[in-house]
Amino acid sequence: MSHSFFAYWSPRLRFLDVHYYASPDSYRRRYTALEAGQRYAKLKGGVVLKNHLGSVSALATALQHQGLPVFGSIVLNALAGGLSLSAVKQALSQYQFDAAPRLLVHLPTIVRSEHRSALTRTFANKYARENAQQPLSITDDDGRIRPDVEALIEFARYHNIVLSSGHATKGQTLRLIEAVEKAGGCRLMLNQPANPITGFSARELRALGHYSWLYIEQCALTVYLKYQTEEDMYDVLSGVNNVVYSSDLGQPSQPSVGHWLADSEAWFHNAGLADDKIDAVRRLNPLRMLDPQPSPD
Numbered sequence: 001m002s003h004s005f006f007a008y009w010s011p012r013l014r015f016l017d018v019h020y021y022a023s024p025d026s027y028r029r030r031y032t033a034l035e036a037g038q039r040y041a042k043l044k045g046g047v048v049l050k051n052h053l054g055s056v057s058a059l060a061t062a063l064q065h066q067g068l069p070v071f072g073s074i075v076l077n078a079l080a081g082g083l084s085l086s087a088v089k090q091a092l093s094q095y096q097f098d099a100a101p102r103l104l105v106h107l108p109t110i111v112r113s114e115h116r117s118a119l120t121r122t123f124a125n126k127y128a129r130e131n132a133q134q135p136l137s138i139t140d141d142d143g144r145i146r147p148d149v150e151a152l153i154e155f156a157r158y159h160n161i162v163l164s165s166g167h168a169t170k171g172q173t174l175r176l177i178e179a180v181e182k183a184g185g186c187r188l189m190l191n192q193p194a195n196p197i198t199g200f201s202a203r204e205l206r207a208l209g210h211y212s213w214l215y216i217e218q219c220a221l222t223v224y225l226k227y228q229t230e231e232d233m234y235d236v237l238s239g240v241n242n243v244v245y246s247s248d249l250g251q252p253s254q255p256s257v258g259h260w261l262a263d264s265e266a267w268f269h270n271a272g273l274a275d276d277k278i279d280a281v282r283r284l285n286p287l288r289m290l291d292p293q294p295s296p297d
Contacts, residue, residue, distance in 0.1 A: 006291045008099035013069065014044040015261075016286035018104065019192070019219055021250030026052040026128040027121045029250045033059050036250070037068035039257050048073055048104055048290075053132060054080030055091040057103060064097040071290070073104035075166070078134035083107070083148035085155055092160070101290035105156070106191065107149065107166030107176075108136035120253050139172050145179045153179055156186035160292045162215075164191045170199050177208065185213040187289060192219045192248055194228040194236075202235035210241045215289045218281070219248035220260055223267075234271035237281055244289055245281040 009016075022036040023029040031039065033049055033056070040047040046069035049056045053075070060072030074080065074091040081087040088105055095103055112135045123129035138149045156163050163186060165173050173190060180188050193200035193216065205216055218236045222228040237243055247260045255263065268278050 003099040004291075004293060005099050005101045006287055006293070009046065009069070009101075010284075010287055012044075013046045013283060013287075015245075015282040016046040016048070016290075017247050017257075018048040018189075018244055018286050018290070019050055019217065019246035019248045020047045020257075021051070022049055024051075024053070024124060025250075026124060026132040028124055028252060030252045030254075030256070031250065033063060033070065034066075034068075036257075037063045037066075037070040040070070041068050043257060043261065045069065045257075045261075046071065050104075050106065051075060052077060052109055053128070055087070055094070057091040058094040061094060061096045064100075071101055071104075073106060073164075075106040075109055076136075077108050077110045077132070078136050079132050082136055083138070083146060083152065085148075085151055088152065088155065088161060100160075100292075101287075102160045102162045102187065102292055104164055104189070104290070105152070105161045106164040107138050107152075107168060109167045109191075111135050111137060111167045111197065121251065137172075138166070138168055138176060143171070143175070145175055149176070150179060150183070153183050153186055156188075157184060162187040162189055162289055164189045164217075165193075165198070166191055167195070167197050169197060170204075173198055173200075177211075177214065180213070181211070185211070187213050187215070189215045189217055189244065189289060192217055192222055194218075194222040194232065196227055202232050202240060205236060205240045212242075215242045215244050215285065216240050217244050217246055219246045220264065221248035221254065224254060230267065230270070233267065237268070237271050237273060238277070242285055242289075243281045244285050246286075 055074040057072035
């Protein structure tokens with residue numbers, strides 16, 4: 001029997017984390033994908049796995065068939081084929097389970113930048129160390145959105161994917177939003193926009209306006225790493241449209257899922273969020289963003 005994504009998963013999940021890393025990945029991770037899925041299931045949550053090496057849609061499908069609330073994504077870094085529509089089509093072809101959501105498609109996360117992460121990370125093996133660090137850009141030398149990105153935007157308008165801005169700069173992100181608007185809109189998530197590469201404040205995010213197709217990720221990691229103040233996070237959670245709350249965790253040196261949830265409860269309280277707002281940012285908005293069909297309000 002076929003079920004719709006929102007109708008099936010909404011009553012089954014207390015929260016949906018759209019940004020979590022598990023092994024195998026380019027870096028060593030706290031949990032394997034199976035272990036992560038088991039922990040989220042125990043906490044009555046769902047998780048979208050992210051992997052800098054490429055697609056986890058086949059892995060998510062396998063874990064779904066084990067009864068775990070694990071969903072997939074693809075990161076269009078060079079090792080996975082880059083800004084390739086074929087890579088996205090392959091990942092969609094491997095997304096084979098009932099009540100599947102849209103596939104989260106991240107634009108490149110390996111980019112040229114002067115920023116050096118505050119994280120302590122260890123490559124998973126020598127092949128990841130030698131091959132997974134080729135930078136890509138969503139804009140050309142003149143600052144224009146690349147034709148391959150425009151093709152992905154057009155594809156996203158008619159197929160079950162959500163584009164994510166990846167590790168784009170602030171200027172690139174603004175041009176990406178302009179390109180999506182010009183094309184007529186497609187679901188787009190601004191990936192951890194408070195990170196130092198992108199650098200949006202809550203005030204700047206509010207100034208983007210209220211597009212039905214634009215979702216704003218607020219992740220915990222930018223606060224844990226002190227890239228973002230708690231006060232700015234509170235302003236995002238309380239005042240920005242279509243916020244999707246996530247962890248961006250999975251690193252061995254960072255908090256566990258349970259620790260993150262406990263910290264989140266304290267942050268929500270300090271931000272003065274009502275119960276319905278908390279439910280929106282950590283469950284309903286992620287579900288709506290990933291829903292292949294328009295979801296009920």
